[in-house]
Amino acid sequence: MIQTVESILRETVVDTDPARAFEIFTADMTSWWPSAHHIGSAPIERIVIEPHRGGRWYTRHEDGTETSTGFVAAWEPPGRVVLTWQIGADWKYHENLVTSVEVTFTEAGPGRTRVRLEHRDLDAFGADAAAMRGTFDEPGAWTATLEAYAVAARIPTP
């Protein structure tokens, strides 16, 4: 299939070494992942990335339920991790819908790390994208969640 949807690229430089940056990104995702970014029936209790190829990427919620995001496609600490992102337009996990999130950690001077994230294979969404747009348009759906997040994000952390 021709690649018609461009990958998403995000890059940042953080003040720590690659090993620690990798650790915070993967093992300690719960500490930084925006609290509004979940598809469960209750708030996030813990986000888990099982630290090996084939491991699960899932979220445990405060009501005891779990939601899956994807799997570990490549596990190469401290330089690189590739995760699958299998959440569809209906905000549910799909076994057959596979997009990829690749994150690389490279040294950018002493004690500094360049973190580059690429979310690719977005064509897998195909026409699911239309349903996604419909979902955004629903009052009180994701748009409202994002607005709530934007408000929360402006509150300075102690």
Added chain:
Amino acid sequence: MTNVAAMLTALGDPTRQAILDRLADGPLAVGELAEVLPVSRPAVSQHLKVLKEAGLVTDRQHGTRRLYQADPGALAALRAHLDGFWARSMAAFEQRVHDEKGDQP
């Protein structure tokens, strides 16, 4: 709600999924879809009607042929959404590393 429900219903059918997969590669006419899929031309027409009503495909007249294609605006909306999603996530990650640094003696 009706609109979303219609879309999800439309997406729930394997033949319609196959049609959408084909249309992701470029616009096609009903006859072309019927040639590559194991369903009759009238059946393809019926599925296209459902997909069009759900807002998943659009159609246009091209000479004597009517061409169907996946809605490109929908793909752009999806990408824009994910882009914002990762922008927020990466900013939060950056802040987390920064906070840790600040905690150190």
